[in-house]
Amino acid sequence: MCHSTTLTVLLLGFLLQTSWVTSISMPSSNCYAFNNSSRIVDFSGWSGYPFEYDEKQGSDLVIRFCKDVESRSQTGYVDFGRFDKFNYFVAGSDKSDFVQEFYNGDLMGCEQSYDKMGRTAQVNIICGSCPNGQCKGHPGCICHVAYESNCRVLIELAISCDEPGPKIFTGSTVGFHPRSWELVYNGMTQFGFDKPHRDFSFQTAQTQVVLFTSAVASLSSLVQKPILKVHPNKGLGVKLSGIRC
Structure with missing residues (x-):
């Protein structure tokens, strides 16, 4: 029987081929992305930072990073969408390192656009300088703006990106039942589980819990049976580690 109500997750690790991949704590905001090497890049410090682009006299376009995109003029502003936290910040291709999507902007004249x-707006992010060299270094600038239609704008933004963080085993999930949420989701330790926290504990009367793990189909064959050790003298302490594939 456990004599403590604290659940502590000490470590989660999976060995993929020759690299050691560990879960990490969630970023402090939803302003982050994975690059093409599955390494996390946290842009939380950029959240809300304004970038302004002079389109013509009396009119400009403004990106508030991870917030929204607006076209502003003397008669007011037109909303080209707000940053959607549900997986619309992804790795780019060609000359773009990342892509942000902004949805649910003004409807007037665009009621049928994009479902x-x-x-809506798409921001193609370049880590570094604009191709034409018009801005370099911190904090960056908008390189180019193009309108696909009155309802869709494409924007090229150059900024000085931070160095990528650890490699993330995207698609992996670890949790306990009965609980209503995962300890690790998409390779990242969720809020409250990165350190002992009473709000995420089991009741003393809880004598049995079920561990579950999952992974996306393309990587599931790399995950073998985990090692599980329980240390009841200080409550339920769990240590998970992968086995060499």
Whole structure:
């Protein structure tokens, strides 16, 4: 029987081929992405930072990073979408390192556009300088703006990106039942489980829990049976580690 109500997750690790991949704590905001090497890049410090682009006299376009995109003029502003936290910040291709999508902007004249999402914007992010060299270094600038239509704008933004963080085993999940959420989701330790926290504990009367793990199909063959050790003298302490594939 456990004599403590604290659940401590000490370590989660999976060995993929020759690299050691560990879960990491969630970033402090939803302003992050994975690069093409599955390494996390945290842009939380950029969240809300404004970038302004002079389109013509009396009118400009403004990106508030991970917030929204607006076209502003003397008559007001037109909303080209807000940053959607549900997986619309992804690795790019060609000359773009990352891509952000902004949805659910103004509807006027765009009621049927992009599955009835109104005006939308796509921001192609370059880590470094604009191709034409118009801005370099911190904090960066908008290189180019192009309108696919009155309801869709494509933007090229150059910024000085931070160095990528650890490699993430995307698609992996670890949890306990009965609980209503995972300890590790998409390779990242969720809030409250990165350190002992009473709000995420089991009741003393809870004598049995079920461990479950999952992975995306393309990587599931790399995950073998984990090693599980329980240390009841200080509550339920769990240590998980992968086995060499």
